[in-house]
Amino acid sequence: MDTRPRPPSSAEPTGSARHAAAGSPKRAQHGGCEGCLARPLAICASIPAAETHALEAVAGEVLLPVGATLASQGDPRREVYTITRGMLRRVRLLPDGRRLVAGFLMVGDFIGFSGAPHYRHTLEAVTDCVLCAFPLQSMRSLCQRYPDLESGMLAQACSELDATRGSLMMLARLGPGERLAGFLVELGERQQQRGGAAHHVDLPMTRADIADHLGLTIETVSRSFTKLRQSGAIAFEDPRRIDLVDVAALRSAAGL
Amino acid sequence: MDTRPRPPSSAEPTGSARHAAAGSPKRAQHGGCEGCLARPLAICASIPAAETHALEAVAGEVLLPVGATLASQGDPRREVYTITRGMLRRVRLLPDGRRLVAGFLMVGDFIGFSGAPHYRHTLEAVTDCVLCAFPLQSMRSLCQRYPDLESGMLAQACSELDATRGSLMMLARLGPGERLAGFLVELGERQQQRGGAAHHVDLPMTRADIADHLGLTIETVSRSFTKLRQSGAIAFEDPRRIDLVDVAALRSAAGL
DNA sequence: CGCCGATTTGACGCCCCTCAACGGTCGTGG
DNA sequence: CCACGACCGTTGAGGGGCGTCAAATCGGCG
Known part of the structure; x- marks a missing residue:
């Protein structure tokens, strides 16, 4: 009656990694x-x-x-x-x-x-x-x-x-770009607490992981990344390594 | 850049109740x-x-x-x-x-x-x-x-x-009807723990409260209520008092 | 009776999901 | 070395669902 899912969803079925079959603990x-x-x-x-x-x-x-x-x-x-x-x-x-x-x-x-x-x-x-x-x-x-x-x-x-x-607010009331902004800021802060460089975020996870975290699709996440980049709030060449150019803008977009 | 809000939002600005001006603690x-x-x-x-x-x-x-x-x-x-x-x-x-x-x-x-x-x-x-x-x-x-x-x-x-x-999943991945179903079931269980009748839910809150809880609009909440009613899962005459006719259907719709 | 708020219903439009195609990287194997 | 496939990320085109705007109904209270 409601939102239809995509056939087999996104990420791997827990055990079908690249080649070596994702080792076990x-x-x-x-x-x-x-x-x-x-x-x-x-x-x-x-x-x-x-x-x-x-x-x-x-x-x-x-x-x-x-x-x-x-x-x-x-x-x-x-x-x-x-x-x-x-x-x-x-x-x-x-x-x-x-x-x-x-x-x-x-x-x-x-x-x-x-x-x-x-x-x-x-x-x-x-x-x-x-x-x-x-x-x-x-x-x-x-x-x-x-x-x-x-x-x-x-x-x-x-x-x-x-x-x-905080995530509740994000999922319930923020648009894609705002969700992504909040996600990047929060992840950046956590990485900074752990010795990471300020204004830099590493994204070890895939776009699919981010999408499923933000309640969006891969495509919308990707589009939101490029919009944030075009707006000058972030910059990146490697999609897994993001520069937070305008943290204030990101924070305010996310309602923080 | 993203989701646009409605001008003054919904519910009361904290202190403009019916007539007696919402007393204080x-x-x-x-x-x-x-x-x-x-x-x-x-x-x-x-x-x-x-x-x-x-x-x-x-x-x-x-x-x-x-x-x-x-x-x-x-x-x-x-x-x-x-x-x-x-x-x-x-x-x-x-x-x-x-x-x-x-x-x-x-x-x-x-x-x-x-x-x-x-x-x-x-x-x-x-x-x-x-x-x-x-x-x-x-x-x-x-x-x-x-x-x-x-x-x-x-x-x-x-x-x-x-x-x-649990709410995260609801907000991120469920459609309006599913969210409402889950909300009703959960509220019903909590009321039952507190001595309420089974298969009955009281809704002291307004549709606006429910909407803002489920990340929807008042109108979508209302439409979801009537859809659930038409499907036979719930029944009600007083919109503040809901009969849970088919709890199993509601639960499975909500992914529980 | 008249006013107000709450709820419901309808019409319409936009945003995001869906479907599709393309480019880049990496690892493999010819 | 390069061809090939798998995976990931990006971009475009199109459609549907939910938000937006609007109006009607109902009930409560003065």
């Missing part, structure tokens, strides 16, 4: 919190440096090659994760193939804020990733032992809620 | 947790019944008449709330008047999951409301004293995150 031993680049960004920082052994004792390391899936929609939730390297996407699929990318997850982000016993999203690696894995049960006991950890998680969950509510 | 003394209808639904339940005096000691009661605003976008956040009676809407306004209703808040819901120091939304009473107010600072100390309270809040924040992510 591999387990490894935890490398230690000391030199961890993600630690200052992650909830792990809620535990004092002197006590990281408690984390290391229960943590495992997961290596996730590009295109691999960490967990699938419907799987039981047994672990939570902190991202140490790389980028993931959080994908939800409708039975008819319509696809939503509910978010992109970057270094320091926490995976596991959910009350559901099963995953409501599939988690796929946009780039090669490394994650710290914690059994759900261990995380619960750690929270009891270190109340600051639980406060930290609550705070983090609240900011994620803030961010998600 | 009134303070009262807290009535006690014992007979509180919201308690079993709210995070307050994380504190044992024998200890409710700790809550009562710091709580205040707020009476909010229809149309009144509890807090405005940009105000500093000083308190958090639990809803005891009535319904509120969480509204965000863009400078040009575009409006989003980020959610409807009902009895037992908690207001205050945010990391921001200022409100990012305006909170307006859809019906007459009663709320329990807790100073932010008191809530923090309560969390230290009662770790279960903090766990409860984390759990609640996680379910809200789940719900908000």
Whole structure:
């Protein structure tokens, strides 16, 4: 009765990569919190440096090659994760193939804020990733032992809620160009927090990922890119590497 | 450059109600947790019944008449709330008047999951409301004293995150009829948890509120209602009181 | 009864989705 | 080395759905 989907939707069916067939997750031993680049960004920082052994004792390391899936929609939730390297996407699929990318997850982000016993999203690696894995049960006991950890998680969950509510406005009331502007600004800020250059955004994800994140089609995303470029707000030669020329204009377009 | 808004947007400019000019919030003394209808639904339940005096000691009661605003976008956040009676809407306004209703808040819901120091939304009473107010600072100390309270809040924040992510899919990829179907089902379930009749939904909010919640216009919402009615999925005479005739159809339309 | 707001319905137009084609890059294999 | 295919991104043409504008109906309240 309503919006019709496109036949088989867009991106790959989880396991049909280029040639080597998108490897699967591999387990490894935890490398230690000391030199961890993600630690200052992650909830792990809620535990004092002197006590990281408690984390290391229960943590495992997961290596996730590009295109691999960490967990699938419907799987039981047994672990939570902190991202140490790389980028993931959080994908939800409708039975008819319509696809939503509910978010992109970057270094320091926490995976596991959910009350559901099963995953409501599939988690796929946009780039090669490394994650710290914690059994759900261990995380619960750690929270009891270190109340600051639980406060930290609550705070983090609240900011994620803030961010998600921001996306609501974007999807409900902004036009394509405005959505894209907001997306670029936000991604740029997150990359800057992680040591990226200001006024520069790297886009490891495809246009299809962006489209499914913004509730648009690939074509409309592409057209919006060229319009933003023509307007002088952004510049790029490599479509995966964007210059934010006029951040103020981008921000105001996105209602920020 | 993009979607153009309608001149002055839809609903009232916060204070121009029917005739009596939408009263303002009134303070009262807290009535006690014992007979509180919201308690079993709210995070307050994380504190044992024998200890409710700790809550009562710091709580205040707020009476909010229809149309009144509890807090405005940009105000500093000083308190958090639990809803005891009535319904509120969480509204965000863009400078040009575009409006989003980020959610409807009902009895037992908690207001205050945010990391921001200022409100990012305006909170307006859809019906007459009663709320329990807790100073932010008191809530923090309560969390230290009662770790279960903090766990409860984390759990609640996680379910809200789940719900908000569900809205993302709705806004990004569902058509008008599907969005409305999902909205009705979800609201029906929440009302049922609160003692409402199954297969019946009360809509205290206007079509404009629904439209701004679903990212549509009033007219499209209205047309979607009549289409759902013609399809036999719902029935109604009073537009504010909807019969859910075929819940299965509604659920599957919404991708649930 | 008259006014006002809420809801519904109709006519029309624009924006975005759909369908299609093209160019560029990369990796493979002849 | 170059031909080839796969994937990605871009651009153009066309159609449909939802927003826009307009008007009618209904109910509540003064």
